[in-house]
Amino acid sequence: MNDRKEVRFAAVGDLHCNEASAGTLRGFFAQACEAADALLLCGDLTDYGTPKEAKVLADELSIVSVPVIAVLGNHDYECNVADEVRRTLQGAGVQVLDGEAVEVHGIGIAGAKGFAGGFGRASLGSWGEGAIKQFVNEAVQEAFKLESALAKLRTPHRIALLHYAPIAGTVQGEPPEIYAFLGSSRLEDPLLRYPVDMVVHGHAHRGALQGRTMGGTPVYNVAKPLLQRTFPDQPPFRLLRLPAQAQIAPGA
């Protein structure tokens, strides 16, 4: 039993749920509910972003008894019906964040999908062809979404929930040629202005488990394939803990 001195989050990304996943995720979700007070899903919830895949995932999630907070990933956009995927999951009680913030057991969670573009001095700049500027602008807009979500939170402890990586540290292990497609340093900027206790993301299936922002905040890559490969004997979620908000004594 958890005495709520802490809040436990089971975090995982890249479930890539497809129609063949029906009946296969319930056991995993049951284990996650048993271990944690809330579930964080870091995008690529479905494989091709089809309404049928979203329905399968919603059905699998029906046994979950704790709050579920999610962002979508690039795969959830593939069939151009991301809004329908979002609504289906919302119908199953999932809080799908796209530049919004929620509070769960007194912990603030700000979520956005994020986007690609590269890291540090190798970041793609907004220069030249219109298509390049549009690409860079997409990452900038996602960073704005994360910033506006973070700005809304007043909780003492906060988590940033992303699909794409905000730092290069957690994509290491992937081929260097594709780093630029795995995340963007533009997502790190808001994290320096609005500090959080931790960042969770997915997308880099072959990346590194953990890194830190320039401000020292821990960043966890919880892509399911990475967790399965690293911890083959454990259910594929990362259990993360934060102190619970102090209860205010009656009359205080």
Ligand SMILES: [Fe+2]
């Ligand atoms: Fe993925």
Ligand SMILES: [Fe+2]
């Ligand atoms: Fe992805």
